Amino acid sequence: MTEIPDDHPRAASLRTRHRIEDGVEKGITSKQGLIAEGRGEAFDYLLGERTLPSADDAERAAAAQLLLADHAVLSVNGNVAALVPGEMVELAEATGADVEVNLFNRTDERMDAIADHLRDHGADEVKGLAADARIPGLDHERAKVDADGIGDADVVLVPLEDGDRAAALAEMGKTEIVVDLNPMSRSPRAAAIPVIDNVVRAIPRMTEHARDLAGASDDELERIVAEFDAEEALAAAERAIRTGGDE
Amino acid sequence: MTEIPDDHPRAASLRTRHRIEDGVEKGITSKQGLIAEGRGEAFDYLLGERTLPSADDAERAAAAQLLLADHAVLSVNGNVAALVPGEMVELAEATGADVEVNLFNRTDERMDAIADHLRDHGADEVKGLAADARIPGLDHERAKVDADGIGDADVVLVPLEDGDRAAALAEMGKTEIVVDLNPMSRSPRAAAIPVIDNVVRAIPRMTEHARDLAGASDDELERIVAEFDAEEALAAAERAIRTGGDE
Numbered sequence: 001m002t003e004i005p006d007d008h009p010r011a012a013s014l015r016t017r018h019r020i021e022d023g024v025e026k027g028i029t030s031k032q033g034l035i036a037e038g039r040g041e042a043f044d045y046l047l048g049e050r051t052l053p054s055a056d057d058a059e060r061a062a063a064a065q066l067l068l069a070d071h072a073v074l075s076v077n078g079n080v081a082a083l084v085p086g087e088m089v090e091l092a093e094a095t096g097a098d099v100e101v102n103l104f105n106r107t108d109e110r111m112d113a114i115a116d117h118l119r120d121h122g123a124d125e126v127k128g129l130a131a132d133a134r135i136p137g138l139d140h141e142r143a144k145v146d147a148d149g150i151g152d153a154d155v156v157l158v159p160l161e162d163g164d165r166a167a168a169l170a171e172m173g174k175t176e177i178v179v180d181l182n183p184m185s186r187s188p189r190a191a192a193i194p195v196i197d198n199v200v201r202a203i204p205r206m207t208e209h210a211r212d213l214a215g216a217s218d219d220e221l222e223r224i225v226a227e228f229d230a231e232e233a234l235a236a237a238e239r240a241i242r243t244g245g246d247e
Numbered sequence: 248m249t250e251i252p253d254d255h256p257r258a259a260s261l262r263t264r265h266r267i268e269d270g271v272e273k274g275i276t277s278k279q280g281l282i283a284e285g286r287g288e289a290f291d292y293l294l295g296e297r298t299l300p301s302a303d304d305a306e307r308a309a310a311a312q313l314l315l316a317d318h319a320v321l322s323v324n325g326n327v328a329a330l331v332p333g334e335m336v337e338l339a340e341a342t343g344a345d346v347e348v349n350l351f352n353r354t355d356e357r358m359d360a361i362a363d364h365l366r367d368h369g370a371d372e373v374k375g376l377a378a379d380a381r382i383p384g385l386d387h388e389r390a391k392v393d394a395d396g397i398g399d400a401d402v403v404l405v406p407l408e409d410g411d412r413a414a415a416l417a418e419m420g421k422t423e424i425v426v427d428l429n430p431m432s433r434s435p436r437a438a439a440i441p442v443i444d445n446v447v448r449a450i451p452r453m454t455e456h457a458r459d460l461a462g463a464s465d466d467e468l469e470r471i472v473a474e475f476d477a478e479e480a481l482a483a484a485e486r487a488i489r490t491g492g493d494e
Binding site: 017024031035037039042043046182241242 | 271281285286287288289431
């Protein structure tokens with residue numbers, strides 16, 4: 001990663017790809033994860049590889065929502081662990097959230113590799129290994145969560161989540177924040193707060209917003225959440241992809 | 248692959264992904280190939296997973312160009328071998344073209360695995376293993392071609408080709424046909440005939456056109472090639488992606 005000069009026009013994109021490839025070597029990223037990374041690259045290319053103003057609004061609303069939560073949990077899958085392990089730990093610290101590993105293709109080896117990777121990046125406690133609760137309406141392996149983690153959470157951040165699980169979590173009544181680069185896909189459409197942005201840009205920005213809002217009153221945080229318009233944010237992102245314009 | 252019912256709404260897309268994943272098991276598809284498959288999926292999704300009329304025109308012009316060639320060569324990389332091995336062999340037979348393996352990340356193991364895979368799908372002769380000629384202007388490993396293959400060809404079909412190599416082949420004066428799902432990327436823009444379509448749809452259609460044109464005169468074939476407008480085909484595909492419309 002240090003071989004890519006900062007002034008390379010595609011430095012950020014190349015660093016992202018290297019992190020994903022390193023994730024394969026470490027047993028963190030799956031084949032499906034590599035294909036998903038490619039899909040994300042294409043949508044990010046069409047978005048201009050930038051954070052739209054509407055996405056920044058979503059990131060601020062997400063930070064406010066995490067700060068308001070009684071029990072917030074940040075869900076980590078293989079690509080999230082490969083791309084933003086330290087950034088997720090920082091966001092958890094800035095918002096008082098738990099971190100829980102949840103995989104679409106769950107194996108004990110990948111669960112352990114990801115939990116170790118998060119601990120290497122500063123996580124004190126990593127949930128997801130107990131798997132003593134279930135999300136209703138999903139296949140056995142995909143339904144597994146921790147009873148004192150996502151099972152108990154009122155607010156969940158699920159970056160790069162599968163559509164079925166995003167819908168099932170929303171149906172459980174959890175307030176859901178989804179990060180995804182395709183505004184037409186089901187996951188962000190199931191979310192209370194859809195963040196249409198690259199996870200490598202979105203997570204650090206959420207942390208910045210959370211630090212900025214650390215002293216804010218609940219009233220102010222609630223106002224920020226209430227003013228965020230999910231439908232309009234999705235529409236703005238789709239317009240940006242379709243027209244290539246500035247929303 | 249037989250587990251996916253034909254009436255499944257995403258049957259074609261799922262079969263494609265299974266072929267790519269099988270390619271990984273066989274040592275044919277690389278990590279980069281999986282990411283590239285994901286990028287292609289995203290662009291194909293935005294195109295509506297269909298062959299645009301302008302793409303069908305390109306496929307007919309490509310067939311005519313292959314039939315007109317003194318020496319046509321079909322280049323095969325890891326994803327092409329995983330996705331359309333038998334289809335490439337059929338196109339070679341229908342046009343009298345050679346088949347040559349060319350990899351972006353060349354290793355002897357992958358070269359052999361791909362050559363074997365093509366032979367399993369009916370190829371008599373597979374070029375690319377001699378590697379006794381070079382494409383000027385490329386890194387050592389990426390420059391390797393066969394002297395009596397791409398080195399000697401006047402017309403080359405390079406599906407899913409890297410931008411640098413597509414540009415270098417065009418600079419050698421070869422008439423280049425590129426299949427790619429992103430009309431904004433450099434490879435199709437370097438091509439005499441850019442085919443903006445999924446390789447799983449494009450290659451069988453080229454073969455159909457070649458069979459249909461088998462009895463055509465050189466004058467007729469030349470007219471078909473001359474009437475194809477590469478700039479307009481690229482613009483039509485970009486409009487379809489951006490607006491979601493029917494070109």
